[in-house]
Amino acid sequence: MIDKLEDVERKFERLTADLSNPAIIADSTRLQKLSRERSGLEKLVDTYRTYKKVSAEVKDNEELLESGDSDFRAMAKEELPALRAKRDALEEELKVLLLPKDPNDEKDVLVEIRAAAGGDEAALFAEEVMQMYLRFAARRGWKADIVDISPGNVGGIRDATLTFAGDAVYSSMKYESGVHRVQRVPATETQGRIHTSTISVAVMPEAEDVDVQLKEADIQMDVMRSTGAGGQSVNTTDSAVRLTHKPTGIVVKCQQEKSQTKNRAMAMKILRTRLYEMEQEKIRSEREALRKGQVGTGDRSEKIRTYNFPQDRLTDHRIGLTRHNLPAVMAGDIDDVMSQLRTHFRAEALKAQQSGGPPR
Numbered sequence: 535m536i537d538k539l540e541d542v543e544r545k546f547e548r549l550t551a552d553l554s555n556p557a558i559i560a561d562s563t564r565l566q567k568l569s570r571e572r573s574g575l576e577k578l579v580d581t582y583r584t585y586k587k588v589s590a591e592v593k594d595n596e597e598l599l600e601s602g603d604s605d606f607r608a609m610a611k612e613e614l615p616a617l618r619a620k621r622d623a624l625e626e627e628l629k630v631l632l633l634p635k636d637p638n639d640e641k642d643v644l645v646e647i648r649a650a651a652g653g654d655e656a657a658l659f660a661e662e663v664m665q666m667y668l669r670f671a672a673r674r675g676w677k678a679d680i681v682d683i684s685p686g687n688v689g690g691i692r693d694a695t696l697t698f699a700g701d702a703v704y705s706s707m708k709y710e711s712g713v714h715r716v717q718r719v720p721a722t723e724t725q726g727r728i729h730t731s732t733i734s735v736a737v738m739p740e741a742e743d744v745d746v747q748l749k750e751a752d753i754q755m756d757v758m759r760s761t762g763a764g765g766q767s768v769n770t771t772d773s774a775v776r777l778t779h780k781p782t783g784i785v786v787k788c789q790q791e792k793s794q795t796k797n798r799a800m801a802m803k804i805l806r807t808r809l810y811e812m813e814q815e816k817i818r819s820e821r822e823a824l825r826k827g828q829v830g831t832g833d834r835s836e837k838i839r840t841y842n843f844p845q846d847r848l849t850d851h852r853i854g855l856t857r858h859n860l861p862a863v864m865a866g867d868i869d870d871v872m873s874q875l876r877t878h879f880r881a882e883a884l885k886a887q888q889s890g891g892p893p894r
Contacts, residue, residue: 538632539582546572546579570640570701578631585624592617630880638739638814639705644807645737648693649686650713652731657686659716659841660733662864664694667710669866676700681790681800695786695804697740704739709852709875711737712838719844728844732837740803741810748806754778757794777801784808853878 549572552558558565595617598610647664649656664680671678677699684692698707715732723729756776774789775797786808788801840849841860848863848871849856855874857863863871 535628535632539578539628542575543579543582546575549575573701574635574640578628581624581627581631585621585628588617588621588624592621630884633880633883636705636708638708640702641704641739642697642699643703643707643737644681644740644804645696645698645707645710645735646693647691647696648734649691650732650734652716652729654686654688654690655716655720655729656731656733657688657690657692658720659690659714659731660692660694661686661690663714663733663735664691664696666864666866666868667696667698667707670868671698671700671866673866673869674700674706676703679790681804682787695788699740704737705876706872707737708739709838709872709879710735715837715840717840717842717844736811738807738811739814741806748779748802748809752780753805754780755798773797775801777805779805779809782809782812850875 549568552568553565553572558568592614595610595614598606599614601607645667647660647667649660652659668678679697681695681697683694686692713732713734715730717728717730719726720729754777756778758774758776773792773794774787775794776785776787777798778785784805786801786804788797788804790800791797838850838852840847840851841863842849843860846858846860847856848858848860850871853875855871857871859867
């Protein structure tokens with residue numbers, strides 16, 4: 535492990551030096567790529583440097599125990615337990631940080647939100663969750679776009695497709711996929727009864743051209759007039775685009791832009807992302823078939839989270855996390871939830887690695 539960490543530290547130092555190179559600074563694409571690469575190593579290197587420092591302190595104190603000075607021996611004996619505990623904790627953290635990274639972690643994402651059980655109340659909650667993610671994205675400094683949206687009957691949304699672009703977006707958002715349940719008294723409820731409704735969220739890493747190759751002969755394109763909010767061109771020009779992938783039957787629609795050409799380009803990106811996700815899902819399914827004795831798969835058919843408004847409580851059922859202050863949650867304050875999910879699943883991956891099982 536130490537040899538690998540030394541290699542990582544040397545690479546980090548090379549990247550730091552490269553980012554001061556005038557030739558690289560002048561190349562914005564390369565500069566951004568190297569900056570992201572260095573940023574991805576920073577926590578690991580900082581933790582390793584702290585580990586080396588604490589390990590050196592442990593060694594120094596162990597040598598003091600052998601010294602002839604009684605005061606030094608007493609001091610070392612007092613400090614060693616805490617230093618050893620800190621060293622061991624850092625070693626465990628390093629094992630987690632050294633786990634192979636998800637190759638999609640640095641990618642931007644496509645997010646689909648759909649109202650499920652609960653009728654109008656589900657549509658209202660779907661829009662609230664969409665706004666929660668948009669606010670979270672704003673807090674992170676990400677670029678967010680609503681690509682397509684279908685309004686509900688009495689407000690809210692039946693479904694929406696969004697894109698988020700920024701720094702390691704998929705790494706933060708990937709555990710949001712699944713069924714989200716809401717428990718509350720709807721505004722239309724006259725007898726004060728609590729209703730339970732559900733929505734589904736799908737988070738997919740945005741595919742690049744090299745990830746999925748599309749054949750024009752496999753794609754049918756239809757154009758139509760936009761519906762809903764979309765600017766002056768709505769219902770006046772055939773700018774909305776619908777693509778059908780004939781081999782799989784996948785249909786995507788985009789009405790974000792006033793330009794048909796831009797909408798087609800975005801629809802192609804969405805189609806490519808969905809096909810990439812299909813392939814990733816196939817790989818995950820094959821891995822799940824090899825894994826035995828696991829409780830819960832974390833796939834999208836499962837209820838992952840409950841938002842209980844009467845109790846002002848969010849519960850993530852996968853990790854047993856409960857937090858209060860739902861108004862803050864719906865305002866996009868979900869950094870701690872996502873952080874704890876990442877920590878939990880990284881620990882699970884470490885267990886699988888140590889037991890020789892397939893990674894999650």
